[in-house]
Amino acid sequence: xxxxxxxxxxxxxxxxxxxxxxxxxxxxxxxxxxxxxxxxxxxxxxxxxxxxxxxxxxxxxxxxxxxxxxxxxxxxxxxxxxxxxxxxxxxxxxxxxxxxxxxxxxxxxxxxxxxxxxxxxxxxxxxxxxxxxxxxxxxx
Amino acid sequence: xxxxxxxxxxxxxxxxxxxxxxxxxxxxxxxxxxxxxxxxxxxxxxxxxxxxxxxxxxxxxxxxxxxxxxxxxxxxxxxxxxxxxxxxxxxxxxxxxxxxxxxxxxxxxxxx
Numbered sequence: 001x002x003x004x005x006x007x008x009x010x011x012x013x014x015x016x017x018x019x020x021x022x023x024x025x026x027x028x029x030x031x032x033x034x035x036x037x038x039x040x041x042x043x044x045x046x047x048x049x050x051x052x053x054x055x056x057x058x059x060x061x062x063x064x065x066x067x068x069x070x071x072x073x074x075x076x077x078x079x080x081x082x083x084x085x086x087x088x089x090x091x092x093x094x095x096x097x098x099x100x101x102x103x104x105x106x107x108x109x110x111x112x113x114x115x116x117x118x119x120x121x122x123x124x125x126x127x128x129x130x131x132x133x134x135x136x137x138x139x140x
Numbered sequence: 141x142x143x144x145x146x147x148x149x150x151x152x153x154x155x156x157x158x159x160x161x162x163x164x165x166x167x168x169x170x171x172x173x174x175x176x177x178x179x180x181x182x183x184x185x186x187x188x189x190x191x192x193x194x195x196x197x198x199x200x201x202x203x204x205x206x207x208x209x210x211x212x213x214x215x216x217x218x219x220x221x222x223x224x225x226x227x228x229x230x231x232x233x234x235x236x237x238x239x240x241x242x243x244x245x246x247x248x249x250x251x252x
Contacts, residue, residue: 024165025165027163027164028161028163031194046225049225053194056163056194057196057197060163060198065164065168113233113234114197114200117233
């Protein structure tokens, strides 16, 4: 996928998948899409904001801050499904460091702190070199 | 929406009015602004977040980095924020206890 591009696909009648290059500028696109999906639930705008923040955060962690990787690293995929719950899976090849680089001056936040604090149902799995962040919310 | 940054001096402090979204893409611009101000000897900063629509952990990290920078010069960093959705992020991450968060510029500048 060329740098700066995004694609979407509807894999099932209840779901949508967005794939973006690892360009930090594209994380906002994912936030816009997931907010639109969250607005299809009966929940209020506070819920939409929570989902937008959580999925944006997960996506940003897997995209990383370095746009130069956009052309070489694989895409980050975000799958959203409206079933009994709103289920979102963010996945990408590679791993995310559990701690910040001590030499960085963008620091001080444990990467998972915000996600764990925001989402009751949140899990991380790593399999075959792919990191997957799964989260879900009740619809009512 | 991109990130907007406007700075001005008031009562011995440098106020940075931030607007838009502070995320993994835009946070480096805020970091660079804080670094520039500290390099110019401006160690008492007030970050006005009234017009911030979105804040993620990268943005929080920039604020923490900025706080460390000014404290290294015996300076201060105060935040202005009264949006519940942003305050919630500070509470979840424990940073509500780290930053002096005020509801208005007048309150932030009144603190001694």
